[in-house]
Amino acid sequence: MLSSRRGTTIDEESAADLRLTEKFEKANCLFPAEVKLILEDRKNAHTNPESELSRIPITNTLEKTLAYVQAFPQYKNTETAREVRNKLERFEKFRQFEIAALASLCPEQAEEAKALVPRQVLILYEELQNVLDELNSMKDTQM
Amino acid sequence: MFFYMTLDKEIVLHPKYFGPRLRQALMEKLYTEVEGTCDGERGFIVAITSLSEEHLGRGRLMAGKGLVSYHVQYQAVVFRPVKGEVMDAIVTVVNKMGFFAEAGPISIFVSQVGGMPSEYSFDVTSNPPCFKSADMTIGAITVGSQVRLRIAGMRIDAESITTVGTIKDDYLGFIA
Numbered sequence: 001m002l003s004s005r006r007g008t009t010i011d012e013e014s015a016a017d018l019r020l021t022e023k024f025e026k027a028n029c030l031f032p033a034e035v036k037l038i039l040e041d042r043k044n045a046h047t048n049p050e051s052e053l054s055r056i057p058i059t060n061t062l063e064k065t066l067a068y069v070q071a072f073p074q075y076k077n078t079e080t081a082r083e084v085r086n087k088l089e090r091f092e093k094f095r096q097f098e099i100a101a102l103a104s105l106c107p108e109q110a111e112e113a114k115a116l117v118p119r120q121v122l123i124l125y126e127e128l129q130n131v132l133d134e135l136n137s138m139k140d141t142q143m
Numbered sequence: 144m145f146f147y148m149t150l151d152k153e154i155v156l157h158p159k160y161f162g163p164r165l166r167q168a169l170m171e172k173l174y175t176e177v178e179g180t181c182d183g184e185r186g187f188i189v190a191i192t193s194l195s196e197e198h199l200g201r202g203r204l205m206a207g208k209g210l211v212s213y214h215v216q217y218q219a220v221v222f223r224p225v226k227g228e229v230m231d232a233i234v235t236v237v238n239k240m241g242f243f244a245e246a247g248p249i250s251i252f253v254s255q256v257g258g259m260p261s262e263y264s265f266d267v268t269s270n271p272p273c274f275k276s277a278d279m280t281i282g283a284i285t286v287g288s289q290v291r292l293r294i295a296g297m298r299i300d301a302e303s304i305t306t307v308g309t310i311k312d313d314y315l316g317f318i319a
Contacts, residue, residue, distance in 0.1 A: 014227045023148070023185070030145040030220065035189075038220055042190050056171055059179030065189045065222065065247040072231055072289070097225075100144060105229060105291070112314045116229045 029100035033074035033081040039066040146221045154213045183299040186223025187248040222247045234288045239265045251308040258309040282317030289318040
């Protein structure tokens with residue numbers, strides 16, 4: 001049975017109240033635009049003969065994941081993705097999971113955000129709506 | 144959800160690698176043994192980004208074997224679905240029971256019974272088959288459609304994660 005003696009077990013995990021197993025509690029979460037940058041870098045390193053990663057084959061999982069993060073129009077470039085993360089991290093109330101979920105789902109209304117990413121109980125609607133408006137303005141509108 | 148984590152692994156090297164390219168051999172072995180694998184507890188390890196050089200200490204000789212074991216610490220992008228999480232996915236298979244959609248390395252099944260709003264019904268006459276509502280007010284779901292779904296349940300095995308999703312709640316369903 002995959003479980004830790006103390007803390008949340010896998011069966012008790014839930015995004016609804018942000019209960020995650022210990023290892024994931026401490027980890028940083030990434031939204032697809034950030035993952036896209038990392039994976040594209042990795043793929044470029046593979047094709048670059050001078051890189052020490054050139055001899056390591058690209059796995060099917062990586063290809064599939066790269067295709068997935070490229071399929072959803074997100075933020076225009078590295079700077080925009082970084083700005084998005086900075087804007088969200090400025091709110092200390094948001095946990096890592098919420099930051100990544102908001103950045104990837106990019107809801108337009110506070111109502112929608114609360115339905116999709118449940119745990120923002122301590123943030124006011126107006127504050128949340130301001131954040132969402134900023135996020136949406138940075139979204140890449142070229143489909 | 145994509146996580147950026149620090150993970151550990153024991154890498155065992157055969158003496159034939161003990162030469163000037165030892166570090167390169169160690170790195171290649173780590174990448175080939177770890178990238179692309181799925182561990183029920185940690186999820187799918189999509190890509191390794193770096194190794195912790197300070198932790199790359201001396202190897203330990205395994206008594207009686209001549210092989211050397213290194214304890215390596217590395218940073219990687221991991222994909223692990225969390226129950227209740229909402230994510231976007233692309234539909235790959237549609238049949239009368241429901242549809243399969245892929246998000247990154249995982250495939251999520253959404254059942255017609257319990258996972259979709261009652262307005263949706265399976266249209267076997269269209270090519271390719273799709274799910275659509277009688278009054279066409281909501282988008283038809285077919286192969287290649289993008290949907291926003293919530294992970295309703297997961298079964299975690301030693302080497303794979305099977306997920307079931309739903310599009311029944313507010314703000315979920317057909318995107319494009």
